[in-house]
Amino acid sequence: MIAVGRIFRIQQELDCVALYFDRFESFSSTQVTSQVGLSYDSRISRLQWTDFAEAIPKLCCKTLADIPLIDDSAYVRELLQHAVMDDLLGPANGPNELIKDMSVRDRYLVGKLAPRETLDEGNDWGNSAVDEAEDVVPDDLEVKAKPAPPTAGKRTKGGEQPKDDEALGKGEPETSDEIDVSKNQSLVPSSFGITFCVDGEAERIEVEARWGRYERIHDHGITKTRKNKNKKTGKEEEIEVKVWQRIPCGGKMVLDLKQGPVSRRSPD
Template sequence: MDKTLSIDPAVPLLKVGYSKPANGCINRLQWTHFAETIPKLCGKTLADIPLIKDSAYVRELLQYAVMDDLRGPANGPNELIKDMSVRDRYLVGKLAPRETLDEGNDWGNSAVDEAEDVVPDDLEVKAKPAPPTAGKRTKAGEQPKDEEALGKGEPETSDEIDVSKNQSLVPSSFGMTFCVDGEAERIEVEARWGRYERLHDHGITKTRKKKNKKTGKEEEIEVKVWQRIPCGGKMVLDLKQGP
């Protein structure tokens, strides 16, 4: 990120063995291929390209690199996350399903058991039982009998979730507040995100560290892979009274 060079005259990508990505998607180049291509593009090696003297520009690139690593997608909009969970790969910017699926969903589970999928308890959005009412004592093993002490769980008449009682480590929703000019009649909203789905037929393997007990040889096993599916779009909202 610390070097830049303008190429003049321009060189067609096809001349150096590249083709334009389909549908405008961003593709990551292999570093060795990129380094071998530089002399064909500009007649210089990477070592000959001068360093950027604009420190603010370098800091901005570093900021984007950190954001990609913490929030993603680090490997482009259609990335694959291999041999680890999405929750382990990224620290921020994640939303979990409000309710876990019946057939099991290890979206946020670490790859502890490679043989089967485990649904982590901390992804279940549920109410936290309230502590026993002050002044009342219960015997060991007994539960307080009044409703307040037991906790009432989620309200049946609303889809709203009480975030103060949400025990999930990964939130299921987020909100934002903003202001617009009072004369504005409408606003255009654009939202972009990615949905990660478990990819089963991928053929990506790794060598198991523990040897097979019967044969004594190391095994090739399939790793867990998550496919990112880009989502989002634009919509125009009229600014008028009402929901």
């Protein structure tokens, strides 16, 4: 049995790599790979593309363009689910990915948890997620002063319009103070829960939790060309980009199903 497929996506996990195809066909052939000029020394080998393309018609009497697209609705939905989760939740480039030239919150829109309280307030889980405010707090969380209501039509005793900023409705100047996400529970969730059912005869359950922690790294050597030219030299300059390294976390633990409170435990 021989199968020919085209890889559509590569899903990287901690303990395996899954390959998903968009074109695939298996067939029986009396030919063996060595008879059509293909040879390899292991289960996974890299072949010259021209040799591979010339050998396929000899093996299955079809060209690569004739290999059909996979027409399985359940499989296509699975591919769509993986694509959406990678784009919104991540990690799109594997458990040890690097996010370059953008913040993690801009790359992924869901799945973000903030520490419930800061380390100084007694949090024994650490607070590395808010080490650098410029990379953690979104711009739209900046506190801005509300403008005072306009006073159109209001005149002073002398008949002139008031000229102070407050009277003109400009309000107080904007402030650059930022909200500390670790202290504002209405903006970023700090925990989540799950409800589920088990068989009444079950005596214990195994819980597995996986997540990632992103840390800013500096010694990476990744640069980009600044679009705006240097004002002094008049030339474009290379600047170092911000890079975040994902550190995989998580693990498994067994919980006994018995009456009483559950002690606080961590899978990692």
